[in-house]
Amino acid sequence: MKILDMHCDTITCIYEQNQNLFQNSLHIDLSRVKKYEGYAQFFAVFSDPVYKAAAIRRCLEIIDRLYLQVQQHDMYFCKSFADYEEAMQNKKVAAFLSLEGGEAIDSIAVLNNFYRLGVRCIALTWNYSNHIATGVLEEKPEYGLTAFGRKMVARMNELGIITDVSHLSDRAFWDVAEVCKKPFIASHSNSRSVCSHRRNLTDEQFMEIVRAGGCVGINLYPLFLSDKKTARICDVLRHIEHFLSLGGENNIGIGADFDGVDCLPEGIGGVHDMEKLFNELAKIGYSDSLLEKISSKNFERIINNIL
Template identity: 35%
Template structure:
């Protein structure tokens, strides 16, 4: 089994609990690494909406150092991807490959030069917003689009090779993104609104735009985004996959589990190591083996190799 997961919040949970990747009570851990032939985890530094200004910049810098320290404590079981050309070597050595990302453009403090700064620190992806408003735009809590700074930030991110992540972005902001983005972008942890009406999910039109542009959409395991009854079972998640495939998404669907982001879902999916059982379940329910491999690894691997500097 191979896994490429586009989003988790584990690094901050480790710090809160005083744990490490090898000895932890978090959903994500390294305890069962041998279950994967190859494994990549995008590790997000989540900036809460109430942290702003220079404090938000420093928050990311502090977690950058903390992540480095935590990876060193794995005894070589994990390695951070500094350059995308390192990815294959790390995987061939049997390690978890960790890729840095930032969740919420509040981290930029309204300064485009911070995009270059974070890119130089090997953050490969940045989510424009979280639930509230920041200097770039807003999440689903209101209906304002991207700000002038947000539009310039997207352009700068594309220039430096940092992936634009539109998960959490509201509908008006998504429309603005379509008008300015020249490179493929991702929704790292988003489902589809046709199967669950939460505004965090993508409309069919939005998903089809991601397909048309060659982006990615990572399946989110938070039950509130899986079905309107907050059930979160794998049967409901399967509906999202069926629908995405009907919309032409075979080369776009990826995995964006959102581990340690307070997710509640099917018990089989409560850690990364349950995805093998879920992969078997997908095949049993008519999803082709090649498509399953694309969802769990191939699509995200191809995208990052092509799009990340």
């Protein structure tokens, strides 16, 4: 089985805790992904809003850490679909770079430079508002995408950077849907009909992503999986089943949020347990081709289409 996961905070944790990618106490390390036929991961640089003016320096330092880890541990740093295919053919881990929160980007020139460094997916905000858009947990005012945010999405379309709506407020989501000319994604969000957390997508939002040809990464954080606040693998299945019932066969993937969350569903300790989820889906009768779509093919299409 091949796994393509659109979101983790592992490189940010490695930077903060001075650990390494080969073997660590986190949710993801290379020693634990060997068992998969192929493994590709978008590593997010988390722009915690507390860094304000220092956000750009922090981003550049975390990006440097990813470059060093890729070099040391014989991974492929991927900037294109061709890079990804080469990594898979050579049985190497494919590492992509993404930003979670656009705090560090205050001009198009800075965006251009992050592209040059290899950033290929940007979540415009984290939970709070910034100069680009309103975040999902911001109380007021709800202004959606700013004038700069609109320019930024347009430039991301031109460059070939995936627009990620996870963490955006509802109004900002709909502004992106209007402005974005390419398929867009929610890299790590679930269904609000199944679990009412605001970080999850309404059915209308999910269907808009389907209409645009985008994709949604299923998040393993128990608070986004179940209103009971604890979760098991069957709760993950409920979100997948619901999205499928909305016609999302080609629009669901994985965005586990490893190392961005303080707890996981019962039975899942990290990336090595992802196969349990797919085993459960196989048990309830999912075909091999559907399992492949969810584990990698749907997001592969996005990478091929946009990068």
